[in-house]
Amino acid sequence: MHEMSIAMAVVGQVEEAAGAGGARTVNRVTLQVGELAGVVPDSLAFCFELACAGTVLEGAELVTHPVPARARCGACAHEWAVGMPPDLCCPGCRQASDVELLSGRELRILSVSWEDDPDCPGPAREPISEEA
Structure with missing residues (x-):
């Protein structure tokens, strides 16, 4: 623990x-x-x-x-709430290569x-x- x-x-x-x-x-x-x-x-x-x-x-x-938890896509600038388990694929453009975890x-x-x-x-x- x-x-x-x-x-x-x-x-x-x-x-x-x-x-x-x-x-x-x-x-x-x-x-x-x-x-x-x-x-x-x-x-x-x-x-x-x-x-x-x-x-x-x-x-x-x-x-x-x-x-x-929030993330932002570098490709399309979309921001979204990240759930559990974390899905860091942009729901806007479906990119996963340029995603930044903001919080x-x-x-x-x-x-x-x-x-x-x-x-x-x-x-x-x-x-x-x-x-x-």
């Missing part, structure tokens, strides 16, 4: 940022997860909870935002919210946030 390694990587990155920002407790982590990223959201949530145990993320909420493989931390530790002398920082 690679969701555990993903959860551990997310927890590690958030712990590092939260520590540098003087966080006492992380409340929420928001992830962007593409439909083709090969991640099962329920499994990731379960693994995330386990990976957070004993860290500043313990009890943190995991929020996932799915990203639909659906994302797996990134969008935002983190935490409570600052008033006793920590670290620099004042805003929570991690990357808007897509």
Whole structure:
């Protein structure tokens, strides 16, 4: 189950940022997860909870935002939603040689919210946030 390694990587990155920002407790982590990223959201949530145990993320909420898979044909510029299993043959002109996957493989931390530790002398920082 690679969701555990993903959860551990997310927890590690958030712990590092939260520590540098003087966080006492992380409340929420928001992830962007593409439909083709090969991640099962329920499994990731379960693994995330386990990976957070004993860290500043313990009890943190995991929020996932799915990203639909979309592709574009280079030959005719047609764009379409890609389903599972992925069909990368253009429904417009039936070409498959010049198709670009536009979205659906994302797996990134969008935002983190935490409570600052008033006793920590670290620099004042805003929570991690990357808007897509």
